Amino acid sequence: MARGLRQLGPLRLAIAALLLAAALFVALNSWKLPQLTNAEAALYDVRVAALAKPVDSDKRITLVVYTPDTNRKTGKISPVDRTVMAQALVNIGKLGAKAVGVDVLLDSAQPDDPLLHAALKDIPVPVYLAFATSKASPEFISWEQEQDLRRTMQAVRGPTVQPASILLDNDADNVSRRWPTHKAGMPSLLSVAMTEHTADADPRFGNFAGAIRFRRPASSDRPVFDEIPIDFLADPDTAALTEAQIRGRYVLIGAHFSDFDKIDTPFTRTNTLIMGEKQTIGVAIHATMLAQLLDKALPAALPQWARVLGALIAVVLGAATAAVRVRTWQLALAVIAQLAGFLAFPFLLQRAGFDTLNLPAVGWPLGWAIAYTAVGAALRAINAAQREFAQGALGKYLPRSVAAEILRNPDRLSLHGEKRAIYCLFSDLEGFTKLTHAVEPEMIARLLNDYLDRLSAVVLAHGGTLDKFVGDAVVAFWGAPIAYEDDAARAVKAARAMYEAGEAFRRSVPAGVPPIGRTRVGLHYGEAIVGNFGGEGRIQYTALGDAMNTAARLESANKPLGTTVLASREVAEQVGFASFRPMGSVTLRGRATPVEVFELVGDGDDEGGRLAAALVAAHAAGDAAALQVLAGQVAPLAKQDPALATLVRRLEETAPGESYGLG
Template identity: 65%
Template sequence: MPDSAGNVAQGVRRGLKQLGPQRMVVAAVLLALALYLALNSWKLPLLGDAERALYDIRATSFAPATDPDQRVTLVVYTADTNRKTGKISPVDRSILAKALAQIDAMGAKGVGIDILFDSPQVEDAELLGVVHGMKTPVFLAYADNKTNPEAITWEQEQDLRRFIATAKTTVVQPASILLETDADGVARYWPRQYAGLPPLLSLALTNRTGDADPQFAGYRGRIRYRTPTSVDRPVFDKIPIDMLADPDLAPLIADKVQGRYLLIGGDFSDFDQFYTPFSRTGNAVTGETRMIGVEVHASMLAQLLDKAMPATVPGWAKLIGALVAVGLGVATALARTRTWVLALAVIAQFAGFLVFPFVVERAGFDTLGFPATGWVVGWLVAFTAVSSALRAINAAQREFAQGALGKYLPRSIASEIMRNPERLSLHGEKREIFCLFSDLEGFTKLTHAVAPEMIARLLNDYLDRLSAVVLEHGGTLDKFVGDAVVAFWGAPLSKPDDGERAVKAARAMYLAGEEFRRNVPEGVPPIGRTRVGLHFGEAIVGNFGGEGRIQYTALGDAMNTAARLESANKPLDTTVLVSREAMERSGLDWFRPMGRVTLRGRAQPVEVFEPVPDASDEAKALAGEIVAAHDAGDAAAVRRLTARIDEIAQSDLALKNLAGRLAQTEEGESHVLG
């Protein structure tokens, strides 16, 4: 046994020595990062979204099913109420006055009004007359612009303050109706009690009636949402306010008023609706994905009345869990066993990470803030750190090439790099390359008009199409910038026909964009054309992100020129613009000259050409003749040739644009783009 322990210790020391100080430091930093991620996943982008999604599944899986709550009733304005009263915003206050009179007569326990009286109305005198005579405790909704700017402006706040000051009596007081949501717009937490705000509506009601629970005074934990036992037996009885305001109908529902808390608010499909943990999949019983604000307040009130304060998970327990997750990642990376055994161990660990929070939730603990994906990601980072540290440098370099090249390089070039990894420079080298930029017209505006899910679907489809074109024509994918594609030819390996491939790719990308436009789903607004710029020049290419990050890219003025050529398409009414440098090296006869332009941010003019393989020889020749006449200073010839455009290419906007630009400039002068 001592010999075995000694061998292990000796093996560890030998391994650390082989790693070297630099790799040891990197591994230590990554392990610290793994622990940080495992502890703080709820506070981080993407990880926080995943944590919230898993929490919602936990919360809804163990949400208690309940029959209608006999302590709380919702009184709601509906679309039918608005049609009857002829008022939508603000809602009719006369009907509220009548309902409050009936409520007071029936002996309700307390009333909370989730409606902001933030603008004077003609019915206010009638409402105030009823309010001043109330014996039942009434709490009026209050919000201020500082803590809830989406609900109330500063001017409305002043009107609200004046109304409440007029309405206040010993039994009529303000209460905060603030509800806070997470970054994804879901109401999960009890809101904070800000200085200057009156007590939260649920706290105010119970403080007045003697049902208060002191432990909820500063509570910031989860809201306990419940599910109904059936569709026809909701968690809270819901009464239309116009029914309660009717003296003939109100007595029929006296049992839902007497001795109960009544919360009054709106039940409209497009206003005061909140996402809850049920929203991702819909309520399992009702199918609803959103909840009206007054029902969220009712859920908090019922939680308070039930004294349903969940136990909190102590910080030390979360720390131990994070350490265990990271430790398991390290142990798994160090393990030397059969692949199938290792795979089963990994599956078991991941399952444990995801299932354990459900066990904690089922035990009655509040798992808001409890990591699940954080443990998985921490495990992955720890596993990666140790695995990477144990690899030899040559193996790491080969892994770098294998992981990167298949995504960014054509198959033939990738195969060559795999056979000779030294062909791929990792530190930058100066090369003459063909640089290409593309952009989709109007896509930014489209993101404001289409749902995010559809935007993601459209963008992925579009980029897949254009990426395929680049790779089919032997190009290297540099990067995506939103809907823009950046690519180049001539690195890491150059071919004699790079120029021809690049021009054909530029034209094919435009055509692929046109095909994409024709096949967008129904209901999506029209999508603009794909514009492409191509230039040949000197750039520095290589991996600029370091050996630990795959980022093979090109930098330099040639890349900037290509980007500006792409931008120049719009003012020139073209779709693909190629510089003279790139055109002359293409070996193709597709081009017609588009004149000389001074690109934005450039001092030297650039001669630009448009590849138009489908245009007639006569149309191509006409463009050349117009440019030649302008260069010779023959304005009369320019005008005469311009008149022929309608005969040869009447619908050719780019050719007309060229003629217009040349008519406005002097002999050989370039057109300056803003």
């Protein structure tokens, strides 16, 4: 973790932190951000419209409305005819309404005002007249209108006539979604005022500013609220026909014109998909709030801590999803599941009766997306740094195929020590140390670089891993970081090729340089600890353990044994003995356990291999006579094959079953 942060760098780390902070901010405040408010409102409207309860006509509330036909009959459009209102109020009172709310501003003085005032004074049921101040609604009410309203209230106010607020708080997109907040100097809201002195009163709605509960009609021919033209109620003969729709009900008087007092609701935006609804008349909004109050349908409010917790969960999920390392299809399923959860959760809350107005239904998934992007970008930067590190660290020490595989799948390169069975190789250039005292440093550097380039190329060409250079010595291994089935064959071929490359180097040295010795190679197969060691400041991918030490001892054993490429039995067993000839059992310097060693020879060394195998077999059997005969056969070859002559000498100096100590 700490290393990853360092690889990210302070600038990228600061950017990632800022993005995560932005993600949390968006997840908490999406309803307040201009770019997101419309999206949040649109999703809220879909929730409301989709989950709105279908109901039959509400038998508690009736709308009495001015219509275009009323205006044509009276010859008045604005202000609406007050004689008709006076006559309707008289009949509503006689029919026994529970209370009357008037959603019509009685501001401009009219000749028939005395008739209306008289009707209001005499009406036996409570009446609540629309009232507003210019301070509470400066965009709709002028100071002059306010004075007219005050004069009207002064003229009619009494035990049964009181003012009520008809102001609505539409959102920025001019959609009515929430109960209006109570404003200073204003009476109670119309729906609250009409019930506050009745058994239907619910004081919780006095200062409620949450969501309006909208309902939809169960049938297109049965509206949520009965609606009667006001001129129908103004006529005593036809008014009697409406008694069932008036008696014992709350009656709201307003206007139903095609181009006046029409308000958008959550149904408006979704009309083509769900409701077929368009704009709603203002008096119907008041009726909707009144019905909600009568049903005591106060939605449960989500506490602020729940919103904060939801935002934190969204951001953490986004960050965790970007950080988790799974298959692509698993990641896709996780992303789809989370986004589906973000989409469904607000609907579930709405259905459960919670107020999801101001719930960040867009903010949470957007915060998730920002966090996912921030962490994903940071991880990509870390991966790029690690890839650059791997490419730089491995490019000079691994074959291209192995390096490419590790870059595609970094997990293949363990960044800690692990036990692996590997083929360990040590090589050394005979007499090079003495050469450094006889040649100028510049020439030594040139010769050494040339030599190491040749041997490094051999290792990489045969799929090996370059461990290190120790002076003129090359250390390499096969089987890590990636193991292949033919690692044994590759290692053996590389050992032979390194000897041949050393011979080619000897022939290529410039004139005047003293003769250079042979390249000797030791090869062993066994377990070692491989991985990155040295600390984070300076690391090296290397192998440690007895297998590496054994290979180093085998390389040193070449000198006293007269061999060039010496391998342990463990190597010969892996590839077969055809390319090897046995060199007996020796006790390597610094080791107590004997090791059976074999010299790697060419395919044409049938005679030398036959003699070596026969010598070792005769020695093991304790057959001194056979050993003497074989020694005689080796004598003519001793000059051309010093390793074979040395083998005879060692076997003669040791007892059967005894190993030769190299000291």
